[in-house]
Amino acid sequence: MTLFEKIIAREIPADIVYEDDQALVFKDIAPQAPTHLLVIPKKPIPRVGEAGAEDQALLGHLLLVAGKVAEDLGIRSTDKGFRLVINHGANGGEAVPHLHIHLLAGRKLEWPPG
Numbered sequence: 001m002t003l004f005e006k007i008i009a010r011e012i013p014a015d016i017v018y019e020d021d022q023a024l025v026f027k028d029i030a031p032q033a034p035t036h037l038l039v040i041p042k043k044p045i046p047r048v049g050e051a052g053a054e055d056q057a058l059l060g061h062l063l064l065v066a067g068k069v070a071e072d073l074g075i076r077s078t079d080k081g082f083r084l085v086i087n088h089g090a091n092g093g094e095a096v097p098h099l100h101i102h103l104l105a106g107r108k109l110e111w112p113p114g
């Protein structure tokens with residue numbers, strides 16, 4: 001069982017800000033911006049490149065959840081804004097093998113990323 005599956009199962013505590021039947025959103029334990037959330041599927045897909053055609057609706061749902069949470073936090077307006085990041089594998093910076101979308105906001109983020 002991965003760390004994030006344990007969070008879904010409430011075996012490890014997390015600061016959960018949104019939940020539905022397919023997705024969970026919680027605060028990152030080491031925030032890289034004033035707002036740093038992780039949007040994860042409850043289905044244990046290891047990483048985005050290993051999602052299958054059967055996951056198409058779920059992947060879309062996760063993006064819609066990110067947008068909804070951004071709206072709820074008051075950061076969806078384009079004068080504020082946010083960034084979504086998915087890390088895949090070693091060069092991508094992936095540390096936890098359970099698909100997650102980082103939602104970062106609250107400061108001006110640099111581009112290109114480091």
Ligand code: 5GP
Pocket residue numbers: 003012014015026027028029030031086087093094095096097
């Ligand atoms: P990755 O590097 O895999 O894209 O991102 C994994 C993220 O999970 C990191 O930003 C890290 O801070 C976060 N993380 C690792 N362990 C925990 C934990 O136990 N609880 C929470 N809430 N976040 C965690």
